[in-house]
Amino acid sequence: MTRNHPNQPASSRRFLVPMLTSGFVVLVLLALGVWQLDRMEAKQQLIARVTARVNEPAVALPAASQWQMLNKPADDFLKVTVSGRYLHERETYLFMLYAPPGERDPTPGYAVITPLKREDGSIVLVNRGFVPDSKRDPANRPQSLGAETVAITGLLRLPQSRSWFDADDAPAKRLFYTRDPKAMAKAVGLDQVAPFVIDADVTAVAGGWPKGGNTVISFSDNHLQYAITWFTLALAVSALFVIWYRQNRSRPQPDNDE
Numbered sequence: 393m394t395r396n397h398p399n400q401p402a403s404s405r406r407f408l409v410p411m412l413t414s415g416f417v418v419l420v421l422l423a424l425g426v427w428q429l430d431r432m433e434a435k436q437q438l439i440a441r442v443t444a445r446v447n448e449p450a451v452a453l454p455a456a457s458q459w460q461m462l463n464k465p466a467d468d469f470l471k472v473t474v475s476g477r478y479l480h481e482r483e484t485y486l487f488m489l490y491a492p493p494g495e496r497d498p499t500p501g502y503a504v505i506t507p508l509k510r511e512d513g514s515i516v517l518v519n520r521g522f523v524p525d526s527k528r529d530p531a532n533r534p535q536s537l538g539a540e541t542v543a544i545t546g547l548l549r550l551p552q553s554r555s556w557f558d559a560d561d562a563p564a565k566r567l568f569y570t571r572d573p574k575a576m577a578k579a580v581g582l583d584q585v586a587p588f589v590i591d592a593d594v595t596a597v598a599g600g601w602p603k604g605g606n607t608v609i610s611f612s613d614n615h616l617q618y619a620i621t622w623f624t625l626a627l628a629v630s631a632l633f634v635i636w637y638r639q640n641r642s643r644p645q646p647d648n649d650e
Contacts, residue, residue, distance in 0.1 A: 414630070429619050439613070442468070445471065446547060450473045452474075456586070462587070471548075472590060476509050483506050483566065485567050487502055488502060488503050501527075502567075519589050521592060521603040536601055549588060561575060
């Protein structure tokens with residue numbers, strides 16, 4: 393026979409699974425929030441480091457024997473100097489949007505990536521700067537194709553990671569949508585180049601094109617917003633459990649007596 397006891401306290405076992413489940417979810421959400429705070433601190437340190445680095449005096453580019461060690465985030469944006477002769481016949485082109493100083497609307501075009509052969513024979517890819525599509529053909533900017541030895545000051549940039557939104561590269565046309573020194577070198581028949589690109593500074597080029605100094609130093613820093621979201625969700629789950637518990641703790645429980 394089944395009897396209902398309106399005043400019987402709710403069994404603690406009834407709340408055990410919901411309590412443990414809610415507690416686990418809250419802990420996970422809190423951990424995600426703390427993780428975002430840690431990432432925010434790391435990002436802020438990176439921004440401060442890069443901001444300070446780009447304003448420091450340039451240093452000579454390390455010897456080729458040390459290039460493979462320049463692969464850490466701390467090496468990105470290092471200001472360096474390098475000299476050599478451009479191999480203009482082996483240019484490649486990296487799609488980019490460029491907004492001249494004082495203008496807000498960017499213009500689509502290309503960064504001209506040209507191999508620079510140093511005196512020791514080693515080769516570095518240099519982002520000489522932006523050209524619009526009408527200037528991508530070297531024949532339309534002959535003054536920029538000098539054969540003399542040049543000295544370049546710029547920022548060392550590590551390879552980019554390809555995202556889902558990047559268009560496919562077209563190596564046969566020397567067109568690229570991510571900064572990939574290895575792929576760019578392969579497209580023009582070079583197999584031994586530096587594993588990074590140097591973005592040339594704003595120093596004027598004969599004929600006015602390409603226009604250097606277009607490195608975008610920008611970092612997304614939404615980690616505080618994400619942390620607040622996770623902490624808010626943790627609070628919401630806790631509140632929902634409390635509300636559910638209060639609504640159900642005094643409800644009568646079925647009691648089966650045989």
